[in-house]
Amino acid sequence: xxxxxxxxxxxxxxxxxxxxxxxxxxxxxxxxxxxxxxxxxxxxxxxxxxxxxxxxxxxxxxxxxxxxxxxxxxxxxxxxxxxxxxxxxxxxxxxxxxxxxxxxxxxxxxxxxxxxxxxxxxxxxxxxxxxxxxxxxxxxxxxxxxxxxxxx
DNA sequence: GCCAACGTTGGC
DNA sequence: GCCAACGTTGGC
Numbered sequence: 001x002x003x004x005x006x007x008x009x010x011x012x013x014x015x016x017x018x019x020x021x022x023x024x025x026x027x028x029x030x031x032x033x034x035x036x037x038x039x040x041x042x043x044x045x046x047x048x049x050x051x052x053x054x055x056x057x058x059x060x061x062x063x064x065x066x067x068x069x070x071x072x073x074x075x076x077x078x079x080x081x082x083x084x085x086x087x088x089x090x091x092x093x094x095x096x097x098x099x100x101x102x103x104x105x106x107x108x109x110x111x112x113x114x115x116x117x118x119x120x121x122x123x124x125x126x127x128x129x130x131x132x133x134x135x136x137x138x139x140x141x142x143x144x145x146x147x148x149x150x151x152x
Numbered sequence: 153g154c155c156a157a158c159g160t161t162g163g164c
Numbered sequence: 165g166c167c168a169a170c171g172t173t174g175g176c
Contacts, residue, residue, distance in 0.1 A: 009173095032172095055174060057174095132156070132158065
């Protein structure tokens, strides 16, 4: 099993929004970055565990855990001219963008803030804490996952 | 709201 | 294929 971290702006989609979805499950659409796309297309597998990270908000940090329940498939929001993430270059016959479905596992008892994570020597290799990193989906090693969870 | 970092686009 | 311009991300 692999571990991941996925960012979302809580104003757009928060962990509470995920909790309130039917089956507490949602497709992770709107990713328009090739590196992140490749991870969803090639590497994320059913049962993988994912940290839910709130970005661009008052207290950025890890707020919960979710699980991959459906592996990579075409992101249909790219085909919809009315969608915020419409991409005319993504052809339904040859989709450019992919997504996975994720399901709510639990909300952490507290937010593990970016500030706190940045201060940990054990996490210096986590892309999240590297200067200028903007990846919205990133792998987390098993060691990093266990270390972060122990902070809760 | 500012701005640094970085990915993408497009002219050449 | 280079690289300047531009748009976006996301912390602060």
